[in-house]
Each structure stands twice: as structure tokens, then as C-alpha cells.
Amino acid sequence: MTESAEERAAATVGVAQYRLGDAQLVRGEGIRSWDASGREYLDCVSGTFNLILGHHHPEVMAAVRAQTEELVFASSSFRTESTDRLMRDLVALAPPGLTRVNLRSSGGSTANEGAIRIAQHHTGRRDVIVPFRGHVGQTIAAAAYNGSSRMRAPFHMPPLGAVHVPDAYCFRCFYRQTPDSCGMLCVSRIEDFITYASSGSVACVLIEPISGMGGNIVPPPGYFPALRALCDEHGIVLIFDEIQTAFGRTGQMFAADLFGVVPHMMTVSKGLTGSGLPLAAILTEERMADWDRSLHGFTYGGHNLAAAAAVKTLEIVRRPGFLENVRRTGAILTERLGALRREHPMLGDVRGPGLMLGLELVRPDGGKAPELAHAFQRALHARGVLTRVSEHGLGNVIELRPPLILTPAEAHLIADRFGEALAVVAAEAVGRTTHAPRVGTARPDRAG
């Protein structure tokens, strides 16, 4: 039987990334979007964590429209007003010492590859240290560095000198320590990995300050100063992948500001253009500028429309009150979700600064509960709330990253929906598991 055009279209739709059946998005505004049937969604993942100013921010859209009247595209042989201005603004905003901008990638994966190349060129060395669960990207090279075998298993990856080291996942510490007495083994043991697991030629550490796809893993105080010291001692370039964390997501402009540590290099993308145009940047120290720029560049890097959107976005995130709003609405969500955690033992942890939150679902014995996280996510989707689960963390953490323009009323609305959805999942779990309502504050054993 031959397939009709409708059947073929339906089959294509089946690969939709949020698995929302045949929902076709037609409009977006602020934290909301609508599908063709008129159904409304609360976008609690900011598109793909990139719409920090929400859908269709009017000022960003106006800047893009104005740019379309002047110059849509320029070859990278030329400067343009938007790209010049953007590079100046990025340097002014970035942590001190990051004075050079490479604007020649249009996405995060290739920006990270560019950062690795710059580090390799600068040091003359090869290997890249990436923490477990780290996300570097989706190209073949970037995926070979990802800190989870899930992304590598289906493909034949060339050996690219990736050295994977345990991450600072205090909730499930690799070294079975507790934060108050751990001695920061997740940094000091990297020495052993350099000595025994690397090729002996380590160029850089590439790390997300908060592991996003890995499960919203927030390193403890002291981790980044120790990591920076270790890198300095070994002449290793410390690269912060701030692709999810930059431009206010954590309540500070950069996660580097939050942790009080300046890396040697930084990659940014996603939030850079506010409402969804593709662009990425690599920021480096001055000493790393001495390389042939033709070694890393893509046709659509530094795209003029995206650069115009980025200039406007940086203007908006610098306005008084912008970061304060992230901290305020983040605190509302943290407080309300914390109350849910006290009520429901299956919600093992609620963590993250600002509007970068993760909710870890646990089994009665404390083990990871991806099945509960997926049930929770389905219940949220049924209520029109869009979330994702931690892909590199094996899906046991719900990722909550609403646009940074969230209002307090919207934060409460989201918390209400999370409460309703969790109550449904908890009711379903009764009888199937031994999860009982939480009494007191004791946590279950967090094995595995």
C-alpha cells in the first residue's frame, strides 16, 4: 500500500523533539506559545534554553526588522556596524581579561570546537578534559567529547583525546563524600587523570559551570577556584561553556560572576540573541589572539541579523532591575518547589540559582527515577507546561528554565502547575511503590 502525503507528513511530525504528538507551534509571545489548534503552552524551557527574553521580544524583533532594511549578510572579510558593536559590548560585559571575541560560529557546538582549537593552538597540546555528563555539542567532534556514552554509543567516533573526569555532583558524589568533608576530590583527583588517563598532553578543561543537560549540577563553593588553580599550575586552558548560563540565567550576568572565577576562555550562544536567532561567540584572553582566524569560521557565523538582535539583547539584560527580576522570580520558584519537595519524597532535590532549576526525582531507596521524571513531565505537558529532562543525566532531572522576563505572577502560575502535576504522579505511584508522604526532613539514601 502506498503512503499518502498526509501519512508521510504525520510520520515526519512523529520526530518532533518534545514528543507533543502533532502539535504545530504557530505563535509565541513572552513565556507563552500557541499551537495551530489554539492550545496555549507555558514555555518553561525558553525554546531550547535560548529565548532568555521570551518569544518575539518586541524590541529585539524591531532591531532585526531595522537591520533587514540595511544589510542582511556580510562576508566575514568585512566588518559591520552590528558585529563591531556586539564585540565591543561583549568585551565590556564579560569578566575581566576576556578581551578578544571570535564571532565566527552560529551555534554552540562549533563555538566549543573553536575554543578547543584555540586552546590546542595556544598550548601546542591535545587532550580535552570534560566532566561526566558534560555537554559539548552535537557535531561528530563535539559529541566525541560529551561526558556521557549515550551520545557516542550509536556512532563511530574518532579518538579525539577526550579525558572524562567525575563531576561535582554532590547529590550523588562519585567519591561517596559529603560536601562538608570532601576535600574537593573531584578537583584534586584530576591530577591522577592527567597522569594516568590522558595522552600526557592536555590542552584544556572544557566545563559548563552548571551542567545543564547533565541534570542541573551545581558545583559547591570552592570548586571553581580550585579548578582554576589546578589549570594554572599545569598550564591548562580553563574554558567555561556558558552557552546555557550566560546573560542572566543564574541571576548574575555570567556563571563566572556567580562563582567568582574568571576562566581563560568562554563560549556563549543560546541567550545571546534574546529571542532565538542563531549566533555564538568565543571570548579569549589577549594572549590567545595570535592565531590564523581562517582556521575556524563558518559562512553564517557573525550573521548580521543575529548580531543586531544580540546588540539589543545585551542592552536589555544590562538594564537596571533585569538581573534582580531573575533572582526574585527564581526565589519564588525555589521556595514553592522546595515546599513540594518537603511534601513529596519522590522529589529528592530542587537545585540551581536564578532561573536555572533542576528537580531530581528519586526512588524510595534514593536511586535515580527517570520513569518518575518522565511521568512528571507528561503530567506537566498535559497541563500545557513545557519542560525537558536531563538527557546526559539519564533523564532523572526535570529542567526548568523559563524566559528571564518571567513575572512573579507567572512564577506562581508555573509553581501551581508543577504542584498539580506532581500530585497526579504521586497518586499514580501510591500502591506501585513504597513512596509515602514525607515526614520530617530526613533524605532517603542516595545510592546510585
Ligand SMILES: Cc1ncc(COP(=O)(O)O)c(C=O)c1O
Ligand atoms: C551547554 C551547551 N553547550 C553546547 C551546546 C551546543 O549548542 P548548539 O546546539 O547550538 O550546537 C548546548 C546545546 O544545548 C549546550 O546546552
